[in-house]
Amino acid sequence: MSARVALVTGGTGGIGTAIVRRLADSGYRVATNYRNEDKARAWQAQLRADGYEVALAAGDVTDHVAAEAMVREIEGQLGPVDILINNAGITRDGTFHKMKPDQWQDVINTNLNSIYNVTRPVIEGMRERKWGRIIQISSINGLKGQYGQANYAAAKAGMHGFTISLARENAKLGITVNTVSPGYVATDMVMAVPEDVRAKIAADIPTGRLGRPEEIAYAVNFLVADEAAWITGSNLDINGGHHMGW
Numbered sequence: 001m002s003a004r005v006a007l008v009t010g011g012t013g014g015i016g017t018a019i020v021r022r023l024a025d026s027g028y029r030v031a032t033n034y035r036n037e038d039k040a041r042a043w044q045a046q047l048r049a050d051g052y053e054v055a056l057a058a059g060d061v062t063d064h065v066a067a068e069a070m071v072r073e074i075e076g077q078l079g080p081v082d083i084l085i086n087n088a089g090i091t092r093d094g095t096f097h098k099m100k101p102d103q104w105q106d107v108i109n110t111n112l113n114s115i116y117n118v119t120r121p122v123i124e125g126m127r128e129r130k131w132g133r134i135i136q137i138s139s140i141n142g143l144k145g146q147y148g149q150a151n152y153a154a155a156k157a158g159m160h161g162f163t164i165s166l167a168r169e170n171a172k173l174g175i176t177v178n179t180v181s182p183g184y185v186a187t188d189m190v191m192a193v194p195e196d197v198r199a200k201i202a203a204d205i206p207t208g209r210l211g212r213p214e215e216i217a218y219a220v221n222f223l224v225a226d227e228a229a230w231i232t233g234s235n236l237d238i239n240g241g242h243h244m245g246w
């Protein structure tokens with residue numbers, strides 16, 4: 001059998017790049033999407049210099065027509081998508097009593113509606129082939145809430161509702177569906193937070209530091225393995241102990 005194909009949305013970002021590299025290291029053929037071609041080609045060239053060949057396809061995940069075209073383009077380049085990592089995401093923080101409609105809609109569209117847009121074009125093929133792995137990259141703040149993130153927390157919590165429903169619908173067909181909920185990871189998304197706020201966050205984390213993108217990628221790589229076939233409908237918290245529950 002040729003190597004499985006993995007699509008990582010938002011693969012050019014901080015966590016996405018680590019996931020792309022890790023899955024490629026495991027021998028999967030990996031693809032991601034882009035909105036800005038120049039930026040994506042520069043990213044692709046950097047990875048190529050490091051020995052990674054990653055397929056690219058244009059596609060804004062908030063647009064279901066563009067997302068389907070992106071999936072078909074990747075299928076044309078690499079073959080059917082066996083593994084989907086719904087990782088693309090944004091924040092548009094603000095307290096809810098001041099939140100503008102576009103702050104709400106942009107975050108719901110990018111983090112939540114996107115998972116319909118990208119998963120819908122891959123799920124039928126996975127069902128026919130009786131094998132698939134789908135992972136939602138949610139967030140610690142979808143579990144515990146966060147000041148200024150009613151939009152983001154709503155979207156991220158919604159992702160897990162999707163996970164547990166899709167997991168039930170597809171469990172008999174060799175498809176697992178899981179959520180990974182990172183805590184604060186040192187990527188551009190978090191480095192955009194003022195330094196004093198970041199220092200306070202790190203001090204609140206039992207491990208005393210932010211996470212590394214590679215630590216999220218490690219979990220994703222674990223969940224997509226053949227051996228992880230009985231792990232479905234789960235949420236994996238990776239947050240240095242910042243939020244513990246069971």
Ligand SMILES: NC(=O)c1ccc[n+]([C@@H]2O[C@H](COP(=O)([O-])OP(=O)(O)OC[C@H]3O[C@@H](n4cnc5c(N)ncnc54)[C@H](OP(=O)(O)O)[C@@H]3O)[C@@H](O)[C@H]2O)c1
Nearest residue numbers: 010012013014015060061087088089139182184185187189
């Ligand atoms: N960093 C953290 O601490 C943290 C914690 C918990 C959860 N997360 C989640 O982890 C995921 C990755 O976060 P990150 O920190 O790696 O963020 P990041 O570095 O900002 O990367 C985000 C990626 O998503 C892509 N993207 C955004 N909107 C898109 C759209 N409409 N269509 C297609 N692609 C789009 C971006 O592409 P462009 O270059 O085109 O913008 C970029 O590749 C997100 O879902 C985030 O919510 C992050």
